[in-house]
Amino acid sequence: MQRPYKDIIQRLQAVGLRPTRQRLALAKLLFEKGNRHISAEQLHAEAQSEKMPVSLATVYNSLHQFTAAGLLREVVVDAGRSYFDTNVEPHHHFYFEESGHLEDIDRDQLRLEAVPDAPEGMAVSRIDVIIRVNRSQ
Amino acid sequence: MQRPYKDIIQRLQAVGLRPTRQRLALAKLLFEKGNRHISAEQLHAEAQSEKMPVSLATVYNSLHQFTAAGLLREVVVDAGRSYFDTNVEPHHHFYFEESGHLEDIDRDQLRLEAVPDAPEGMAVSRIDVIIRVNRSQ
DNA sequence: GTGATTGCAAATCTTTTGCACTAAA
């Protein structure tokens, strides 16, 4: 943690993004705390409280740039709110309906059997499995 | 089609919804054209052009009431836009990323193997599988 | 220097809400 931003700087440069102060701050929050599922709003709030002020617009820009670069994956579970997942390996999710919380399901804890062919002329870009759970009935 | 609204009226009454003019119009558009995946905005536009004017607020209200009553299922694939599916049987979806189009995958065309247990104290409410496809690379 | 990046505020888009009016039972 005392280590400087060397790793992060290289990581950003590797995908062609200039390591600006804002991107470094956000990348630090995102990637140095294990796997996270975070919304733009949450990340923005976290940056403020960690004394690394970044504007909300820049948070959105960075999240999308990181996603395009393959450093993040966007997970959509809820109309009108995106989560960004720092785990970009193929895997699935539990979604806690009441709290909005997400939890990873390892790819080999849940396998798909007999996946149908993609429609004519189409290529599969990703398969998302979301298991929605709630507190009993 | 010439048949009056008898079936739809009964269907609405069966789930405790008064068969108002607006709900009848929307239910007719939704349920008499086979399986559909439609957004509120689309349904609203369709109602206007079919000379069955319904306000957008009422379209949203009705879609949510129909969903709560089990006549529709909400599908979230895209941040900031909900689709409503008239097929309420368990099944999955192809999602065409460029066009935003959805296509059903029959439940037995794609089975899940070794679904993990729900977390402690949680019950599974639904499992969604979305296969995202796009036009080659 | 020069082009990429940022921040702000305004704009956009989807969805929800408050409330007076209307219609179903």
Added chain:
DNA sequence: TTTAGTGCAAAAGATTTGCAATCAC
């Protein structure tokens, strides 16, 4: 009648955009 339902216009969220100021290289 009586209560549920509707429409409008305004409000609320989330996200995007335009553009001048700033920063990385």
